[in-house]
Amino acid sequence: MKMKHLSWITGLFLSGALWAQEVRIIDPVQGAYLSGEYEIVLSAADPKAVARTEIYVDNTPVLQRDGWVSTYTHDFGELIERRELYAVIIDKDGERYLSETIYTRELKINVEAESRIILLTAVVKTRGNKPILGLQRDQFSVFENGEPLEIQTFYNEYLPLDLVFLVDTSSSLRKEDGIARVKHAASTFLQSLEQGDSVNLYEFKSTPQKLVDFTTDRKRLVNRISELRAIGETALYDALHMALDDLKGRRRGRKAVVLFTDGRDSVYETPREKARLLRSGITRAQNQEVALYTIGLGKQVHKEAMMRLSEETGGRFHHADKPHKLPEVFDNIVLDLKHQYILGVYPKTSRSGFNRIEIKVRKRGAQVFSRKGYTRE
Numbered sequence: 108m109k110m111k112h113l114s115w116i117t118g119l120f121l122s123g124a125l126w127a128q129e130v131r132i133i134d135p136v137q138g139a140y141l142s143g144e145y146e147i148v149l150s151a152a153d154p155k156a157v158a159r160t161e162i163y164v165d166n167t168p169v170l171q172r173d174g175w176v177s178t179y180t181h182d183f184g185e186l187i188e189r190r191e192l193y194a195v196i197i198d199k200d201g202e203r204y205l206s207e208t209i210y211t212r213e214l215k216i217n218v219e220a221e222s223r224i225i226l227l228t229a230v231v232k233t234r235g236n237k238p239i240l241g242l243q244r245d246q247f248s249v250f251e252n253g254e255p256l257e258i259q260t261f262y263n264e265y266l267p268l269d270l271v272f273l274v275d276t277s278s279s280l281r282k283e284d285g286i287a288r289v290k291h292a293a294s295t296f297l298q299s300l301e302q303g304d305s306v307n308l309y310e311f312k313s314t315p316q317k318l319v320d321f322t323t324d325r326k327r328l329v330n331r332i333s334e335l336r337a338i339g340e341t342a343l344y345d346a347l348h349m350a351l352d353d354l355k356g357r358r359r360g361r362k363a364v365v366l367f368t369d370g371r372d373s374v375y376e377t378p379r380e381k382a383r384l385l386r387s388g389i390t391r392a393q394n395q396e397v398a399l400y401t402i403g404l405g406k407q408v409h410k411e412a413m414m415r416l417s418e419e420t421g422g423r424f425h426h427a428d429k430p431h432k433l434p435e436v437f438d439n440i441v442l443d444l445k446h447q448y449i450l451g452v453y454p455k456t457s458r459s460g461f462n463r464i465e466i467k468v469r470k471r472g473a474q475v476f477s478r479k480g481y482t483r484e
Contacts, residue, residue, distance in 0.1 A: 260451030312339030
């Protein structure tokens with residue numbers, strides 16, 4: 108069969124019909140960072156004339172289907188690697204038309220992977236809450252139980268983020284058009300992240316439900332956010348532990364959970380149960396090198412619990428008394444996530460139990476936000 112690589116065709120007769128055919132890959136674009144599940148979007152000048160659609164990734168067919176197919180979701184894997192994508196359409200006479208090739212970009216992560224090293228993410232800010240950029244390794248000091256540790260690795264450039272976004276959609280969000288404002292602010296937040304950041308999306312009400320697995324595909328995430336409905340109770344701690352389960356097997360580097368809620372956990376009844384789940388969530392996050400960012404909306408939020416989750420793991424707690432304040436809150440979290448330092452240290456102690464970690468910066472007025480320690484079994 109002949110292969111025609113065309114940018115446009117007009118006035119061409121095939122099988123007695125006017126054919127003006129073109130196939131293009133609309134999404135992803137040239138130079139995109141791809142990982143996880145991503146929706147490939149095609150366009151054709153005359154979709155009705157297409158007898159077969161094919162999509163190739165690295166010269167391997169991932170889709171071969173009769174008729175016109177405008178979208179196809181492909182799993183590009185956990186790593187952000189260089190890929191070659193192109194599409195082929197075949198008309199009813201067997202003519203093949205080839206799209207332009209899309210070349211995606213590789214994003215290497217050179218984070219120390221040795222299991223003995225401890226990775227610490229740190230956000231350094233002024234007292235006016237502005238990020239302090241351009242700090243160097245020799246301006247940081249790390250202490251374990253009060254004893255200094257040597258900094259083995261140091262990163263102050265962009266590294267991709269693995270993020271789990273937990274959105275409370277319990278019934279109380281029906282008030283004051285809350286769910287609509289949450290969806291708008293959450294969608295803006297997701298689109299403000301760096302292109303190479305991979306996001307896993309959950310909603311939680313009576314039970315947590317994963318909506319999208321780790322992906323760099325913003326449109327998939329935003330589409331699912333738009334479908335959220337407010338109903339049910341608040342399974343906050345179940346959602347948190349499921350998020351940590353998902354992050355457990357991810358690459359080392361930058362990992363975070365953003366947890367949005369407008370209330371307290373209403374699934375577990377006793378204070379003792381809730382205290383146990385809170386403590387275990389903090390311990391797991393610390394040991395898995397995950398920063399927890401918590402957002403509380405309204406007056407029913409358990410501020411003390413949310414603050415502990417964040418402060419002990421290197422995240423931040425934000426409170427919004429009204430839904431219209433959520434965009435500013437999400438903007439502040441994006442600012443933190445885009446300006447993190449990563450430090451790698453070898454622990455000195457071999458004692459079991461909790462070991463306190465402290466990071467100090469030689470910079471006047473600097474405030475450091477990082478996890479408070481780790482637990483050795």
